[in-house]
Amino acid sequence: MILFKKGKDLRNWLETQQTNKKSIGFVPTMGALHAGHLSLVHKSREANNITVCSLFVNPTQFNDPRDFEGYPLSPEQDIDLLEEAGCDAIFMPSVKEMYPEGLAISHAKHYELGYLENILEGKFRPGHYQGVCTIVHKLLDIVWPDRLYLGQKDYQQCMVLKKMLENLGRDTKTAIVLCPTMREKNGLAMSSRNLRLSSEQKDIASTIFSSLQWINENLRAGVDTSKLILSSMQKLETAGLKPEYVEIAKASSLEHVDRWDGKEDLVVLVAAWVGEVRLIDNITNFQS
Numbered sequence: 001m002i003l004f005k006k007g008k009d010l011r012n013w014l015e016t017q018q019t020n021k022k023s024i025g026f027v028p029t030m031g032a033l034h035a036g037h038l039s040l041v042h043k044s045r046e047a048n049n050i051t052v053c054s055l056f057v058n059p060t061q062f063n064d065p066r067d068f069e070g071y072p073l074s075p076e077q078d079i080d081l082l083e084e085a086g087c088d089a090i091f092m093p094s095v096k097e098m099y100p101e102g103l104a105i106s107h108a109k110h111y112e113l114g115y116l117e118n119i120l121e122g123k124f125r126p127g128h129y130q131g132v133c134t135i136v137h138k139l140l141d142i143v144w145p146d147r148l149y150l151g152q153k154d155y156q157q158c159m160v161l162k163k164m165l166e167n168l169g170r171d172t173k174t175a176i177v178l179c180p181t182m183r184e185k186n187g188l189a190m191s192s193r194n195l196r197l198s199s200e201q202k203d204i205a206s207t208i209f210s211s212l213q214w215i216n217e218n219l220r221a222g223v224d225t226s227k228l229i230l231s232s233m234q235k236l237e238t239a240g241l242k243p244e245y246v247e248i249a250k251a252s253s254l255e256h257v258d259r260w261d262g263k264e265d266l267v268v269l270v271a272a273w274v275g276e277v278r279l280i281d282n283i284t285n286f287q288s
């Protein structure tokens with residue numbers, strides 16, 4: 001496994017690989033790796049000759065400075081885990097390397113994301129998806145992967161990046177591979193931010209998944225979804241969480257669904273605070 005800190009060096013190395021017709025899988029992460037991240041690396045290894053993983057906590061996607069300051073870091077452990085997982089190359093740039101002109105100027109390009117930017121995560125985290133697009137675009141310009149591995153846990157992010165690739169005309173060059181959400185035994189979606197939770201808070205946070213499952217069990221064709229949304233918000237509050245949203249939406253567009261026709265593919269999404277930590281989760285695959 002090779003560790004790169006400069007984009008130019010990684011590009012040069014990948015140039016040789018791509019000239020030799022090696023396929024490239026790319027797993028962008030913000031580090032503090034867990035089994036969810038590693039599942040993406042494993043998926044990439046199955047389908048590509050070369051797997052590249054980036055470790056970079058991207059300042060421009062944090063709308064809340066406290067979240068950025070408190071974001072967990074474990075670079076040495078991340079490197080060991082990636083080596084064990086059979087990753088071929090790690091990209092671990094500095095902020096200066098990714099934003100040589102400074103954060104404000106580099107962040108000035110606007111990505112056209114339509115309504116996706118203003119709903120759910122976009123609404124509660126203004127500017128977040130512009131920051132995500134900025135960094136992923138920069139990383140893609142270095143890696144030029146055949147496949148980009150993303151976790152379903154960040155469902156809306158996957159949709160945003162799909163749109164960005166389409167807008168850039170890159171969707172034919174780079175395919176997005178959506179990977180299932182890995183969970184703790186109690187159902188809590190694995191997340192780097194879980195490191196900031198006490199064990200009691202982890203128990204509380206598991207209510208996010210149980211309330212998603214509760215919706216899954218109670219969602220029937222024709223049912224008024226607002227009642228289910230309200231009840232699950234109450235369940236979350238009773239458990240000690242502060243929910244920001246619970247949404248039942250079309251899986252293809254994230255458009256709100258009032259009454260399900262029993263056929264449309266759905267996604268149910270939650271964002272909620274446990275103490276100082278904001279968590280998100282979602283589930284798909286509903287059956288009438």
Ligand code: AMP
Binds near residue numbers: 035040149181
């Ligand atoms: P992050 O480091 O949180 O930015 O995540 C990097 C990538 O890993 C993103 O594509 C995430 O969606 C994905 N990811 C994060 N948590 C999980 C999980 N529990 N299961 C599967 N993929 C995940």
